[in-house]
Amino acid sequence: MRQVRSVKPALQPGRLLATRYRLIDQIGAGGMxxxxxxxxxxxxxxxxxxxxxxxxxxxxxxxxxxxxxxxxAAQLVHPHVTSVHDYGETVAPDGSITSFVVMELLSGEELESRLTEGPLPWPEAVEIGAQVADALAAAHRLGIVHRDVTTANVMMTQVGAKVLDFGIATRIGAPDDDEDGATFGTPAYVAPERLDGAPAQPATDVYSLGVLLHETLTGRVPYPADTWEELSSALADGTPPTLAGVPGLPPAVAQVCLRCLSRDPADRPTARQLATVLRDQMLPADPQASTMLSPTVTLPAVEPPRATVAVGSAPATGTAGSATAGVSATAGVRPGTAGVEPGTAGVRPGSGAAGARGWAGGAPDGGGPPPGSADGRRKPLLRPVVVLPALAVLIGAALAVPALLPDDTDPPAALPTAGPTVSDGPSLPAEGATEQPPASPPTASPTPPAPTAAASPPGGTDTLIEAANRLEEVIGAGLADGGIRDDVALDLRNELRNLTRAVSGGEGELGPGVARLREKVSTRLREEGLSPAYAQQLDAAIAALGAAQV
Known part of the structure; x- marks a missing residue:
C-alpha cells in the first residue's frame, strides 16, 4: 500500500486563483x-x-x-460539517494545473491538538461524539462516506465540533482504493474490512468514530498503527479494547463505543443510532438550558371526593355554605364567591380549580381515605361543625353562595355532595345553615394551567428563557410533523442554546444572535429545509426572543 508524502507549497501569498480567490497565507498541509x-x-x-x-x-x-x-459535499448542509462553497481549476503558463476546493474558514482548535493534554472528561467526549455522529448520519443519508474520520479532521469551534475534509469522501459502495491499490485514510482509524478491499460503507465511518470516541475517553487509540502493516499486526495480535478505566463513564456509552469497534460491520450501530445513545447520556449544559428545554405539560382537572375533614378539634366544613363553596372552588366559579380566594371557606392555595392536580385516585395528596372517615367510605352527609368566633366575618359570603346557584334537587352523578380540601392549618368553617344538595354541573370546567417557565410576566414581555422555550416548542413541533428537517432543527437548536447561554452569562448580546437566527430561517427556507408555515412561526418566535427581558 502506498504512503503519500506531505505536499510542499508551490504557490505564493498574493497569487489570484480563478480571478477570484487571493491567497493570504498557508495554514495547513497534509498528504494530499x-x-x-x-x-x-x-x-x-x-x-x-x-x-x-x-x-x-x-x-x-x-x-x-x-x-x-x-x-x-456542497449538498451536505449541517451545523457540524464544514461547508463547501466552490471548486475551481487554473492552468499556469507552463501548463501545470492547480485544482482547489473552497471551504468555510473555521476558527478553533483541532481535536487532535486538544488531546495532547490528555483525555477529555467523559461528558465532553460524549458531546463531541454525538455531534460527529450527527454529521456522519447526515452524510450517510445523502449516500456519502467520509473515509477519514480522525481527531485531526474534527475542529472544536465556538458552535461545537465540525467535521473537516470530505476531500476523500466517496459514494456508498464505491471501490475503497485507487487504481494503484492504495487505501485512503489514516491507518489507526481504518476499519478491518477496508484492509481487504471491501467497498466503502457507512459502517466503516462508524468504526472510525468508535476509534475517535475511544481516544477522547482514554487518550489512546485501541490499535496503534502508523502503517497498514502495523495495523494488520495490531488487529491480529492486540487485546480487545476496554473502557473500564474511565471514571464515571455510563455503561451505555462504553457498550455503544465497543460495538462501534466490532470486527463485523453488521454488529456496529448506525451513525444515527450512535448519536441517539450518546445524546441520551449527555448531562444538561446548565440549569437554565435544562429549564428552557423542559416540556410544558397541562394537567387535567380531577374532581375531589366528598369527605369529612377535621383539623385538630374542629372539622373543616359541614354546612351548606362551605359545601357549596367546595363545589364552587372545584368548578372554578367567578371570583367573589366563597372558596375561590385562598383563605376563604377552608380552601388553601393549590386547591380548587388551580389546585385540582394535587388530587390523585380520589384522595387528597396521598391516595388514602379522607381524614375523619374511619373506614375510608364516602358519607352522604357532613356533620355540623363548631364555629370559630374569629371567622364570623366569612359567614355572610358562605351563606350567599346557595342563592347564586340553581335550585336543582337532583345531585349530578359526576359530582360529590361536597368537596372540601385538607388545609395545612386550621380550616375556616362556616355556620348557621343546613347542608343542601350541590348545584348542577357547571357548563364549563376549565383545565387548571400547569406551572411553566413560559408564562408571560405581568408586563406582557417574556424573559429570555421563556421566549427561548417558546421558540424551542415551535422547533420541536416542526420536527415532529415533518415541517422542519432534522439537520435544520439541530442547527437552530444549537444556535438558540449558544445564544441563550452567552446572553445569560453576560458574554454576548441578544441582537446579533437574533439576527443570525432569522438569517438561518431565511436560508433554510430557500433550501427547502422547512415549510413556509413553520418559517413564519419561527420568525414570530424569534421576534419575541429579540424583545425578551434580559
Missing part, C-alpha cells in the same frame, strides 16, 4: 493537499482553499473525482 487562507474578492469574505498536490491535480481522473465529491 495544502490549506490556504484566501480572500474571496467577489463576495468579500475570507475562506479556506484546499489546493491539491500538483501530482494529483495533473491526474484528470483524480480531478474529476474530487470535483464530484466537492459537489456532493
Amino acid at each position: 493537499s495544502v490549506i490556504w487562507r484566501a480572500h474571496d474578492e467577489v463576495l468579500d469574505r475570507v475562506v479556506a482553499l484546499k489546493v491539491l498536490a500538483p501530482s494529483l491535480a495533473a491526474d484528470a481522473r483524480f480531478r474529476d473525482m474530487v470535483r464530484e465529491e466537492a459537489r456532493a
Whole structure:
C-alpha cells in the first residue's frame, strides 16, 4: 500500500486563483493537499482553499473525482460539517494545473491538538461524539462516506465540533482504493474490512468514530498503527479494547463505543443510532438550558371526593355554605364567591380549580381515605361543625353562595355532595345553615394551567428563557410533523442554546444572535429545509426572543 508524502507549497501569498480567490497565507498541509487562507474578492469574505498536490491535480481522473465529491459535499448542509462553497481549476503558463476546493474558514482548535493534554472528561467526549455522529448520519443519508474520520479532521469551534475534509469522501459502495491499490485514510482509524478491499460503507465511518470516541475517553487509540502493516499486526495480535478505566463513564456509552469497534460491520450501530445513545447520556449544559428545554405539560382537572375533614378539634366544613363553596372552588366559579380566594371557606392555595392536580385516585395528596372517615367510605352527609368566633366575618359570603346557584334537587352523578380540601392549618368553617344538595354541573370546567417557565410576566414581555422555550416548542413541533428537517432543527437548536447561554452569562448580546437566527430561517427556507408555515412561526418566535427581558 502506498504512503503519500506531505505536499510542499508551490504557490505564493498574493497569487489570484480563478480571478477570484487571493491567497493570504498557508495554514495547513497534509498528504494530499495544502490549506490556504484566501480572500474571496467577489463576495468579500475570507475562506479556506484546499489546493491539491500538483501530482494529483495533473491526474484528470483524480480531478474529476474530487470535483464530484466537492459537489456532493456542497449538498451536505449541517451545523457540524464544514461547508463547501466552490471548486475551481487554473492552468499556469507552463501548463501545470492547480485544482482547489473552497471551504468555510473555521476558527478553533483541532481535536487532535486538544488531546495532547490528555483525555477529555467523559461528558465532553460524549458531546463531541454525538455531534460527529450527527454529521456522519447526515452524510450517510445523502449516500456519502467520509473515509477519514480522525481527531485531526474534527475542529472544536465556538458552535461545537465540525467535521473537516470530505476531500476523500466517496459514494456508498464505491471501490475503497485507487487504481494503484492504495487505501485512503489514516491507518489507526481504518476499519478491518477496508484492509481487504471491501467497498466503502457507512459502517466503516462508524468504526472510525468508535476509534475517535475511544481516544477522547482514554487518550489512546485501541490499535496503534502508523502503517497498514502495523495495523494488520495490531488487529491480529492486540487485546480487545476496554473502557473500564474511565471514571464515571455510563455503561451505555462504553457498550455503544465497543460495538462501534466490532470486527463485523453488521454488529456496529448506525451513525444515527450512535448519536441517539450518546445524546441520551449527555448531562444538561446548565440549569437554565435544562429549564428552557423542559416540556410544558397541562394537567387535567380531577374532581375531589366528598369527605369529612377535621383539623385538630374542629372539622373543616359541614354546612351548606362551605359545601357549596367546595363545589364552587372545584368548578372554578367567578371570583367573589366563597372558596375561590385562598383563605376563604377552608380552601388553601393549590386547591380548587388551580389546585385540582394535587388530587390523585380520589384522595387528597396521598391516595388514602379522607381524614375523619374511619373506614375510608364516602358519607352522604357532613356533620355540623363548631364555629370559630374569629371567622364570623366569612359567614355572610358562605351563606350567599346557595342563592347564586340553581335550585336543582337532583345531585349530578359526576359530582360529590361536597368537596372540601385538607388545609395545612386550621380550616375556616362556616355556620348557621343546613347542608343542601350541590348545584348542577357547571357548563364549563376549565383545565387548571400547569406551572411553566413560559408564562408571560405581568408586563406582557417574556424573559429570555421563556421566549427561548417558546421558540424551542415551535422547533420541536416542526420536527415532529415533518415541517422542519432534522439537520435544520439541530442547527437552530444549537444556535438558540449558544445564544441563550452567552446572553445569560453576560458574554454576548441578544441582537446579533437574533439576527443570525432569522438569517438561518431565511436560508433554510430557500433550501427547502422547512415549510413556509413553520418559517413564519419561527420568525414570530424569534421576534419575541429579540424583545425578551434580559
